Amino acid sequence: MVDTTPSFIKEMPDALKQPVIKLEVKDLGVTYVGRDGTSIEAVRQAELAVLDKPGVGEIVVLLGPSGCGKSTVLKCIAGLIAPTRGEVWVGGVKVEGVGRDRGMVFQQYTSFGWLSVRDNVAYGLKLAGVPPRERKEQVDHYLNLVGLYEYGHLFPKSLSGGMKQRVAIARTLINKPKLLLMDEPFGALDPHTRWEMQTLILDISRQEDNTIVLVTHDVSEAVYVADTCYVLAPRPTRILHRVDVPFFAERNAALKAAPEFRAIEKQLLDMLYGSAQGTAG
Ligand SMILES: Nc1ncnc2c1ncn2[C@@H]1O[C@H](COP(=O)(O)OP(=O)(O)OP(=O)(O)O)[C@@H](O)[C@H]1O
Ligand SMILES: [Mg+2]
Structure with missing residues (x-):
């Protein structure tokens, strides 16, 4: 099992841990069972913890290959489906269904x-x-x-x-909402509009004190918007790595061509598809 809890949380006294954790996904597993009894294991093991940073918005990205189980993890956080195993906690309260503390934006316009x-x-x-x-x-x-x-x-x-x-x-x-959940929200947009929307959510996260959890399979999008990126394995998914994306002073179109941006893209691509897959980081 990959322990993705940041080390500074582990080192905190127990009494301080609860209030600062905004989102906690514990030992999550999801298996879909069809009407004919066939089952599909979508999520094998997902574990993550996102801190509440008061007064500061934050963007957490779940990056994974197509069909790996990303939407399934997000739907468990939203309370739209109940996990087969494990729990989701938001602001210290266990998720038992949908709630106003979580808002969801889908790929299809709703x-x-x-x-x-x-x-x-x-x-x-x-x-x-x-x-x-x-x-x-x-x-x-x-x-x-x-x-x-x-x-x-x-x-x-x-x-x-x-x-x-x-x-x-x-x-x-x-x-x-405490959490703004976004499931491939810009997938249907042309590249320029997509970039504009990525810049918009960066602006929003700087102005609003909420945490955005964004699902994508687009590595460039992940590096551009994420403060923290979780890299997911192919189905049945599990979390392979947690990557803190460095702070870029200027996030604009030129950044995507910069060597420091490309270096993180390559790191994430290697984690997704390369030799690093399957190892804990
Ligand atoms: N309601 C459902 N019933 C049965 N199987 C499902 C259901 N929803 C998803 N699955 C299966 O679970 C697996 C993961 O699906 P999920 O939609 O979570 O993946 P994803 O990473 O979001 O995919 P995509 O990149 O295509 O959006 C897939 O094999 C999918 O067919
Ligand atoms: Mg999906």
Whole structure:
């Protein structure tokens, strides 16, 4: 079993450990059983711990090959499926189902087609009974954050793919989830829009105090956005490595061509597909 707990957590007194761990996945295993009784083991062993850094957003990436079980791990964190083995804890509370402390953004655009952009973003607050004036302030803030302030009156069908995904992000963020879970959120976008969206979530993580857990199979995306990257094995997946991505002062298009960026890409590629696969790091 690969122990992926950061060493500074292990060295803390027990009394201090609980409050600082925002997300803990313990000995997770998932086997799907079909109606005909056939079973598919998707997740063999996933174990990870993400610290709460008060006042600072953080991006954790789960990087793994296609079909390895990434979405399955994320759905367990979201509470959309129950694990076969193990547990997920968020902010010291065991996950037993979906909850407002976790928001999910999927690859497919999931905004409500019959509501305007503004009403899509306001939806969660309206359900929660937040008064109109406060709702408007919050909607203005989040439309600004995702660069859609001018487009609030439009309906999703008249937006580009990137804009639709901005609506989904704003609509989720406005509920102030502790964890923003993103499952290959930019997979359907063209390369330039994809890069713009990666830059947007970097901006968001610098402005909002929440933790983003982003699933991808794209190594370049992982290096560009991650503070911490977990490398997953092919199905049935397990966590092979935990990599702290160095702090890059400027994250922009030029960075992707820089030698220090390429070096980490190569390190992750070797872990995914190369000789390092199967060893603990
Ligand atoms: N509801 C389900 N019932 C049965 N098998 C499933 C179910 N969901 C996923 N699987 C299987 O579990 C394995 C892992 O699926 P999962 O969607 O978690 O992988 P993934 O890494 O997210 O894949 P992708 O890169 O294609 O998004 C696959 O073999 C898939 O066929
Ligand atoms: Mg998936």
